[in-house]
Amino acid sequence: MEKQILDKNQWHSIRTNLNNNYDYSDDWKNIIDLFRTRIENYYLSPINRVKVPGILKGEGFTIMTIQCALIEMFATFKSGQIHNYRKNGNSPSFEYKLADHCFIKFLQTEKIFENHFYRYTTAGVKILNDPFKAKDFYSSVRCGLMHEARTKGNWVINAKRLYNGNEHIFLTEDNGTIRVDRNILSRLLNEYLDNYLLELSAETQIGNNLRRLFARKLDHLYDIVPDSNNYDWWQDY
Template structure:
């Protein structure tokens, strides 16, 4: 982590509070990319490649829930603070439920899982699966009790499934809600790259995402909030 912190410290000083995408912002994105791949995605891939069937899905899914919240927080520049009180900065959050479920109800990866579009193109939340149920019965159950609850199950992909291209990773089968953890791994990888491409956009949306991204990177490497940097304001 020390090398990553040094790299980010050097990059943030060179950004000079400019939000236009350039080679310096690309350096920042690559620090983020390398960190999540090394510490999260690669360990999951090692487990998957081992092809063991002895309950590893629980470990995989727990890490995946951490990835989901990380991406949700980066998109909004939100920083977790367990001691958050009234009067603290608006970018701090104490409860994960809101940021986690809002992400499930908006991110492209979860279309047709936790949200869908009706015939008019309007968004239908919690269809076909409920985001709060997933948060409480999968994410929280794994984090706090090392299990899933209320009919949620973690499974291997069905035989002959194209894990790298199949889009549907949650299904109802034989009365059970099944999460195919390997399919979700590849979908999260795709979304991870999608988010990085959004960070590269040279438009207003890209600039907003880069501002939130920089604040979150500061927090990640324990840089003290500094109002001299616009992303802390």
Template structure:
């Protein structure tokens, strides 16, 4: 295994080779830190925390939730090892072209999200009014409101149409903790992880000045 401070994407070929030779939970723990955790920490978690930490309450919750929705779709595709391609048939060559189906299935079948978004209808509402509203219109739709404060509001309340961006951060953290544990011993999750990071590496390697470390 490469040194712990060597990170994805440059170190991916060496990481993948090391996992093929030794797939113990300890080796997977190193791979998770070097590929997944470092990537999420710098690209998502730290920026979200920095924005939330300002506590200006001037609408930054919309930006936070937009980032979180992007992260949710990544986590959904990572879990099954599929990659998005516009127009792709569902599951053909481990690709998908239907973001809604991926997003909806993930929310209602994986805890802790499924504790609040338990049906296909509710997950569809979240996708349409929150995810798509934020991504395409830069606001939530149909009366949904973004709130903060862990003790004041649940993750999602479909009666009052409130989504809690602080609770979403906690839910993502909880999901990742459970996913990491399952990944260390789950062959299907491991295969999906490798497929996903193979694809991420492929696209990263096309960048100008890319070199394998």
């Protein structure tokens, strides 16, 4: 029976065929579909199981911790960046040492975060950190949860019992308290995944480049040693 989630053996068996061959194909479609199932089964479905309708008894910390891990993962897959806490001057440019390097940039560039961590004026000028600072979300929510199992400062995690289904603003401020609606953020992260996989499947030059970065991340995901001499996606350009 064919496995439904992308694993190391599957990637090993097909990666040579995809090397320097980024035009969209049945092989790429298969890998991308399996990757989607991996994210859904390992992250999105568990969030939904924790998010029991009508309970609202502390599960927000667990959900938001998973969401922050997803944000960093989404950011690095799209950019092809690899975490290396030993990064130095001789390291390739696609490596990063501190998570804020990719996490904050992702919050300030992706469409789902518009009117949260950036906005556009009527003249089309992009204003960063308005209405909320991306760095504050990173330090008070992401780092607070990851390192201390709490949010810090005036940031709290909330959810409602009922939604109309089209809410897109997950950050609000009330008397100095910044409230993060983890249910709306879940919907936005699902929306991001759908859009990213559409971009990843596009028969365009942008799609080709995203697939190259995606392949590098899959190598890293499965602990395959970088090999820039034989695999194009490890070349630093």
